[in-house]
Amino acid sequence: MPTGLTKDAGWQISAAHTFDMDPEDVWEYVTSKKGIAIWLGEGLELPPRDGPISNSKGAGEVKSNKTADRLVMTWKKKGADHETSITVSVSGSVDATSLKFYEENLATEAERFAQRDFWKGVLKKIVAGLE
Numbered sequence: 001m002p003t004g005l006t007k008d009a010g011w012q013i014s015a016a017h018t019f020d021m022d023p024e025d026v027w028e029y030v031t032s033k034k035g036i037a038i039w040l041g042e043g044l045e046l047p048p049r050d051g052p053i054s055n056s057k058g059a060g061e062v063k064s065n066k067t068a069d070r071l072v073m074t075w076k077k078k079g080a081d082h083e084t085s086i087t088v089s090v091s092g093s094v095d096a097t098s099l100k101f102y103e104e105n106l107a108t109e110a111e112r113f114a115q116r117d118f119w120k121g122v123l124k125k126i127v128a129g130l131e
Contacts (some may be wrong), residue, residue: 004112009085011106016098017127020025028066028091029130030099038125039088040075057120060086069101084108099126 004011017025029035036044041057051064053073060075060083071089076083087102101119106112 002109004109006054006104009104010103011109011112012104013106013112013119014100014102015123016100017123018092019097019099019127019130020095020112021097021130022094023090026097026099026130028125030088030090030126034129035126037123038129046071072103099115101125 001007006012016120021058021098027117030039031046033045037044039097040053041055043055044053046053046065047062049065052061058075058080060073062071062073064070064072071086071088073086074083075086082105084105086113087100089100089102090097092098101120101122103115103119
């Protein structure tokens, strides 16, 4: 089976970065309006728990936002013919916090490569925003 192709969830991609800072600070930034704008586009706020979200870039549903370290959601980009599942997680300690974006249910290998580049760009912007 090719790299990135799963038996049950189609194509997937993940991107991660380790920060020398407190996990709570990373989570707070990534889920703030400014942070969300980086990875989902302007004009979104996450619901306090679960629920629908949308903006000019797409629409989805937050499936799990019950902790300060993991978010699970669906997302369908505007114009796309399918939705994907996105998981955002933060783990670690004050001096070694890992931020990970994981996306599955991608339709093709080409979409996987496009999303790999997208998530790498997202991480660069988040790193810059946290400096």
